[in-house]
Amino acid sequence: MLPSTAAEPPTVVPPAESERAEGGRAARLLRGIRARRWRRLAAVAVVLALAATLGALVLRPDTPALTRRDVERAVDQRVGSALEQQQEKPPPASVVYQAVLPSLVQVVTRSGDGSVGTGAGVVVNAAGAVLTALHVVDGATFLQVRFADGTRARATVATRRDADDIAVLTVDRLPDVVVPAVLGGSAQVGQPVVAVGHPFGLTRTVTSGVVSGLDRTVRLDDGGTLDGLIQFDAAVNPGNSGGPLLDEAGRVIGIVTGLANPADQAFFVGVGFAVPIENAAAAAHAPPV
Structure with a gap:
């Protein structure tokens, strides 16, 4: 007799579990297909983008190199514009x-x-x-x-x-509107200045020049001296005395006191003098700003 063999019964999967297993495998397969499809689409998109970029670079005309004439033309335009703007501005003395x-x-x-x-x-x-x-x-x-x-x-x-x-x-009487002048600071040699006064009765006359020197001393007719004066070359004459000497910001930096007159002439000879505003304003208790 042949020996008998004990065979294990086959495993039986219930229908429902079998379907779920098949469904899971199908889903995984589908996801794999979709992932590969998206990778292929992304790769195609990258290739197309690169192709478009390269095409644009190829089709775009090369930018021409700047020539010396181009630079000169640009400079001329900028200089011309700056000169026009400068000409439109009123002169500082005005x-x-x-x-x-x-x-x-x-x-x-x-x-x-x-x-x-x-x-x-x-x-x-x-x-x-x-x-x-x-x-x-x-x-x-x-x-x-x-x-x-x-x-x-x-x-x-x-x-x-x-x-x-x-x-x-x-x-004893004031105008409707009182406008005090702005009192400035110290003068500097070479600084542009403006003098305003009434020379020979010619009212509201303006002249301009520069500060020629500082700390000057002038001898008076009575033998005394005026010390620490500002020397300037803006034209001043009789009638300017007491008027303001101003900087380009419109600030009073001195009060005109006289002019050098070695030949005893009654007109300007090129050297005027002013009392620094630091000294002059102290008398009015109006310190410079």
């Missing part, structure tokens, strides 16, 4: 003149012998105090200040500083 004009006054004097004199001055505070040169008003029996708007007022000497040839005037 800007300064317009800035100080509302603060400028004319000082008219009359002495006991009937002689009439004229000088300049500048308003330095909201109360209408006027800074001028002492020699303009010294000895006068009548003082009148004429403001920029035409207002005329009687004036008196409130403060005098003989050492600096400076006087401060107060008035």
Whole structure:
């Protein structure tokens, strides 16, 4: 007899589990197909993008190299534009003149012998105090200040500083609008300056120049001296005394006190002098800014 063999019964998978297993394999297969499809599509997209980029580079014309003429033309255009803008700007002296004009006054004097004199001055505070040169008003029996708007007022000497040839005037009448000048700082040699005054009675006259020197000393007719003066070459004449010397920002940096006159001439000879505003403004208690 043949020996009998004990055979294990085959494993039977229930129908439901078999279907789930088949479904899982199908799903995994489908996902694999989809993944491979997306990779192929992405690769195709990259290739197309590269092709488009290369095509654009090939079809784009080369940028021509700049020539010397191109550079010169560009420079000429920039320079021309800058010159046009510069020409449209008003000259500095004109800007300064317009800035100080509302603060400028004319000082008219009359002495006991009937002689009439004229000088300049500048308003330095909201109360209408006027800074001028002492020699303009010294000895006068009548003082009148004429403001920029035409207002005329009687004036008196409130403060005098003989050492600096400076006087401060107060008035009995003010214009509707009082415009004090801006008082500046120290002068510098070579600095552009503007002088405004009334030379020979020619009202509101403006001249320009530069600061020629500092700390100058001038000898007076009575034997005294004025020290620490600003020397400048803007034209000044009788009638400028007491007027402002201004920088390009329109700030008063000095009060005109006189001019060098070695030949005893009654006109400008090229050297003017002004009291620094640090000294002049102290008399009016109006410190420079």
